[in-house]
Amino acid sequence: MDITGIKQISVSLSDEVLDLNDTHRMTKIKHVAAPLSDKNVLDLVCGDMVYLSGVIYTARDVAHKRMLQAMDEGLDLPFDINGQVLYYVGPCPARPPRPFGSCGPTTSFRMDAYTPALLDRGLRGMIGKGRRSQYVVDSMKKNAAVYFAAIGGAGAAISRTVKKAEIVAYEDLGPEAVYKLEIVDFPCIVAIDSAGADLYEFGPELYRK
Amino acid sequence: MREIQSSHISDAVERLCLKAAFDLGDPVEERIRAFAKREESEFGKYIFGQILENIDYARNEQIAICQDTGSVILFVDVGQDLHISGGDLIGALNEGVRRGYMSGYLRKSICSDPVFDRKNTGDNTPAVIHTEIVAGDRLKIAILPKGGGSENMGTLKMLLPSQGLNGIKEFVLQSVIDAGGNPCPPIIVGVGIGGSMDKAAYLAKKALTREIGLPNPNPDYANLEDELLEAINATGIGPQGLGGRITALAVHIEYFPTHITQLPVAVNLNCHAARYAEILL
Known part of the structure; x- marks a missing residue:
């Protein structure tokens, strides 16, 4: 799948960003399609602000554990992971008629131990919050993958970007089941790119007094 | 009776x-709005904008x-x-x-x-x-x-009385630095000092129930709150840990008399979605 085009909007970031009714007047938002192509991944640079659209899958602690068990046993994963983006989230139940409940990111490092095996298998992107271990960054460089930070604690607004949700595996896990999500303009920031540049590293350095 | x-x-x-769950109280929202104006980083401003939009949307739609x-x-x-x-x-x-x-x-x-x-x-x-x-x-x-993200970053240490004020400052600051982006900054930092091990942990949590930004009535502790807030906001961690001027919205300290051999300090962090409600029956 190709990149859907990068829209450059040249409005400088000042107080407009806080204008609740006009959140699209943001600078440098890249519109990116999921699943990710090679070109998508390589074009994304640490610090890019992104609106992600397309299909992504949710998975967190126990779903990761089960996927790795399946791989160990030589079984298929519940979906073709090649090129896919995993979103670390455990949503609220959906209040009808909404397709999905509140759904902000969970802390990513709990998934670190499982991540290199999935990257080796074709996983190209992850969405979560917080830092990753060095061995995850190394595996991302090796496999050309990208890590997006979504905004923790903004789960209600994020749920607006989910247009459709269906459970594809591990329904017994409730909020931890694997969902296939169709998203439009899901807001996130490239925290670690495929070259290993890490915004969690140099972002705070810029503002340390 | x-x-x-x-x-x-x-x-x-x-x-x-x-x-x-649905309606972040006015004091927290106003505090976020006020601190957003002081953020200098591009990501930080963007994140503050998203946080404020989220508060509004959750309240209007009555979702979490x-x-x-x-x-x-x-x-x-x-x-x-x-x-x-x-x-x-x-x-x-x-x-x-x-x-x-x-x-x-x-x-x-x-x-x-x-x-x-x-x-x-x-x-x-x-x-x-x-x-x-x-x-x-x-x-x-x-x-x-x-929430788990912020609760998991809590810390407690039984300091020696000789470590005193500096020991407390170092411990609180290091706890916030180690937590980084995980507790969803901008955070509220609850600190419990004194009592016993369990009492300090309780006070750190209780400190998070105080209306945001109200100082401790004891001026010594109020000054310590100000000093810690300034030091925390000089770390550069910033909104969501991606770098910026605003890492914390407030530091609240609660204290209690303690044993002659002890100086317990507990730190309980709360995320920017600092949800709280109360009722008197």
């Missing part, structure tokens, strides 16, 4: 669960501000001249939580056993309940739904 029906208590707790609707922490002050009839207090409080988390489509996140059987209880009970017997015949219930 005044009497109150346990069903009345359950009803009140159900409403508190919904209010806290954050999907981690937390462990329910209840602070319950029971007047000694009040009689509860129709059922026990703890049962009534948990019944309210059960109903609130079902009717509000809130996430149920409690495991029945921490080690051997981490099975979801399915209704977000039991709540963590702190009761205190107080003068009078009223019942005050305060709810602090606490």
